[in-house]
Amino acid sequence: MIKFVLMVNRQGQTRLSRYFQPVELSRRAALEADVVRCCLSRKKDQCSFVEYKDYKLVYRQYAALYIVVGVTDSENELSVYELVHNFVEVLDKYFSRIMFNLDRVHIILDEMIQNGHVVETNRSRVLAPLTALDKMVD
């Protein structure tokens, strides 16, 4: 299962964090900093899957942003690696018309991952509820 999804920049500043297993607020900053340190120390030609504590990190870099997903051992790392890309493509499709919004990114993530499991990967279906909401506002 997926334990958390993080979007962190190279300076270690968190842009988005979503925890599917409870982690105390006070421990999150340290965890995130440690995770990004771990990913930053990796070179370009190295594996995108890192063993971290008793679970694994799957990370993917997009320019200055790292998207890191914490997963349990039973997860298929490559499928999570591509899930990240799918997520980025969904964001790309949606935000090409709208300015970046923290709440909207969360709403999109809500549609894709619940309880640590992948629930929807069809791009149009992921965006449908949000697009409907946007129409209501207009």
Add this chain to the structure above:
Amino acid sequence: MSDVVEKTLTALPGLLSLDSQPGSTKLSSSSKLGNLIRGITELTSKHEEEKLIQLELTSIKEQVSSPNTSMRQMKELMVRAIYCEMLGYESSFSYIHAIKLAQQGTALEKRVGYLAVSLFLNESHELLLLLVNTVLKDLQSTNLIEVCMALTVVSQMFPKDMIPAILPLVEEKLNHPKEIIRRKAVLALYKFYLIAPNQVQHIHNKFRKALCDKDPGVMTASLHIYLQLIEENPEGYKDLTTSFVTILKQVVGGKLPMDFNYHSVPAPWLQIQLLRILCLLGKNDQSTSEIMYEVLDESLRRAEINHNITYAILFECVKCIYTIHPKSELLEKAAKCIGNFVLSPKINLKYLGLKALTYVVQQDPKLALQHQMTIIECLDHPDLIIKRETLELLFRITNAQNVTVIVDKMLEFLRVNKDDYTTIDLVGKVAELAEKYPLM
């Protein structure tokens, strides 16, 4: 970086502008959150961050308590509170206002209220009870978007003791004409199963109905419940094997609508889910395994496209083939597949290949022998993760002849390794080997 990624990168203005162009104007200048994020980005010390966030929290606290704050403004305030909590600064005073926002807001305001609740609270939080009435109301709304929101939040967190109050309403939604409602209702039931399985025992036949739903999304949602049920009791669901095989056949054969494709591969995560289910059903069961051979063969063949997601499916396929009752032709093809992974110059595939080898090596030690040169190369690989995975593999194929060499390599690795968990794990393995081969 591939072309696709490059294209995606340049089309992500908002996200990247925060980090690649300082002082960018992509964020709306009137957005308080935008200003806050920009402010935080430019700071260099934790102390300064604390000061800025405390100021922000004080401001938010003032405004949420004011009677003049509209729901629209409340929405903005909640998002700012979410941001503060994301950085690790508690804003518990806003929790009750999140619930109020979900109650009193409309459209996006309501949605953000629900979002805030799902981020702020947890299953056992006392305030969660206050959400139940709002959820009940929204579930009965004529506005389908509100029904969707309610179902979404229910799938994320819901107080266990209140399930009986909401269960009939959710069950009713299983028959809704709109697929999105049916799908979300199934996911809500999955959540109920996770937190209180005995509460949903009586509706197993409804899960079955969802599995046969004409909409692939609803069917996919039901697989979450089935995977769980089958993990716990494979015997009870062997009769569904043919259904799962048929579904996988249709997916692999491209029978789903185009929008379920990801880079021309039909519903890859669905394929993976189905393969996992088949794996559990076919284990130690020859007759059930025989039902799956054809579709597994088909999956192996179809996954010819050179894309990561195809390799992910292949990995799952190979794992399944090696877990269920053996069939030599399939094993041969699967072995070839693993070989291709291990020999691949792409490091992620190499990793996957090693992982697969570790999984199958007990059943097929010859396979490891076949690739021993590559394995030996991987032992000296600059990437510690590959090295580590190789050691894991070697541990499985240790015998009296090679134990000394393998333990030597493990000790060598321990000298450079800095991670505690890996150290503990490897030391345990060395100890185990020392016990098993005392004369080494």
